[in-house]
Amino acid sequence: MGTLKIALRLQGPFAKYGRGTGVFEWEMAADRCTVEELLAQIGIPATAKAFVSVDGIKRDPDYILQGGERIVVFPPVTGG
């Protein structure tokens, strides 16, 4: 099994699940994984209804990550 490396940024209150604000590198012992599996690894609960962008594009929980992506995880927002 290989190592999956991903550049992560966790926005807003999700920052507490990572290494604070800003981009950091996340490593997982896997060849590939879904967005949903990544969030579970980080510890962000599925009930949090996170919005995930992969390389600047919104992706669903079943989107497969190959490594090398830039991922941003946002909390849901209310009121504009």
Add this chain to the structure above:
Amino acid sequence: MAYTGRILRVNLSSGKAQSEPLNEKWAREYLGGKGLAIKYLYEELKPGLDPLSAANKLVLMTGPLTGTIVPATGKLSVAAKSPATGTILDCSIGGHFAFELKYAGYDAVIIEGKAKQPVILSIAGGKVRLQDAVACWGRGAHETELALQEAMDGFKFLVIGQAGEHLVPMACISSELYRQAGRGGIGAVMGSKNLKAVAVKGGGGVVVPDIRTFMAAINKLRRENTMSDANMWVYTDGTPMIVELTQTTGTLPTRNFQQAVFEDWEKIGSEALKKVRAAKKACFACPLACGNYSRTGRAAVEGPEYETLALCGANCGIGDLEAVIEFNRLCDDCGLDTISAGNTAAFAMEMAEKGIYDFGLRFGDVAGYLKVPALIARREGIGADLALGVRALAEKYGGKEFAMQVKGLEFPGYEPRGSWGMGLAYATADRGACHMRAWPIAVEAFGEMDPFTAEGKAGLVKEMQDDNAAKFSAIFCDFWAVDGETQARILSAALGREVTAAELKKIGERIYNLARLFNQREGFGIKDDTLPARIFNEKLPGGPSEGRLLPREEFVKILAEYYTLRGWDEGGRVTGAKIKELGL
């Protein structure tokens, strides 16, 4: 309980003020804030009146929770007939004015008539005075408020800048320099009354039935609900975080809605803004403190909020954060709504690009753009035309198909071709294109619902409009994701009677229908519930919404379904049966 039970009515023509009892039946049926303000205006304004005449009234309305420690309830509703649209208009303004008014003994102030010369209305210690404001007339909102703060210790203020004085239909009302009742020309209504400022100083308080239980319950709620992960983005980032969300979903208005992604979005996004953030600011009793006080070498401002970053940034092709901050500060000082000012500048830029008319403004040209707020506010030079707003500019020079407005109110910062529900929300909002009546993008482009389908959108928008109407009448800030059950529990504790979530839903629906009746009486109907041709005919050129439009036939379908769900007739008129059902 919770209400003071008194309303202050001030007639600026006669100089008389009188206190009258709050209409308790209406308070039960419309709560306060938006709903109760609209009810008073519906009953008291004659149809067809000129919004800038002495016959219009300006209502400052608190809510039942104003002045309590319930989080995120510090806003004030300000309402009148809109000079920009001719519709009903209610805005909300944060800061500390609302609680001060309640502590001064009033649930609301109704301002009528027109003063002979500029005045400041001051309310304190049971006394109401009209002070001469000739010396402040012609000054910016910032200079005026700072001078008043010096002169009137302990007061809180609502003020207008030059835009309000010049009756510009995008003039706003300001408080604490950077909080605004922004939309629909509410500041022009104040200016038309020769009212430069309202000053209020409290001294009293608010009574709730069982203070100990109330305090304990609210403190628990603040810890476990308000300050939970569901809301803390408001504190950590605030609305600038939305720049990246709209960019990512192809809904960020760019160059007058010609595109929906902006190549320089990172320069005006939340991460860039955090680098110049000097402090956080909050309204009364709000732990969410959404305000970002930003300072650069060139300017300081509380903001910019998302709407300003989108409409005065990307939509004008400006990727220079300092310039957007400066534009924001100029608008705040002149007393201009940044949403409408940004749209108007962008429209003028596209007019030049298309060779329709050249105001000397170009996408991305900072120097020309920074001159716009002061010129609009004083109606000087190109500002004489730009002050008309996008709809009237298009009528005068052309470009109607890309004049981004509904009923005369310029578009907020969400591209409807990338989130179809937003199209219906803009078309059916009670004050013209508005994102605060319903914000379906949160569950479409930002959520799990397909943004490019008609399915489910009519029901979604209707539910959101009704829920928000009740929420803005109880006066909970829209940034607090507080559900109906929780709202009902809080209101029950404050009012000393049982309020249910179902009752709140009904109240919301009643308010939305009353607003519709107001507009119907003014001649609005299905012909006005539409969108600019660009949204129906022009495909977005790139980004995640590439190739998308909102086909006219799909929009017509959603609108018809919406009318049916509302129980309105096929022309969008409130029916007799609905009037009876809601007790209107």
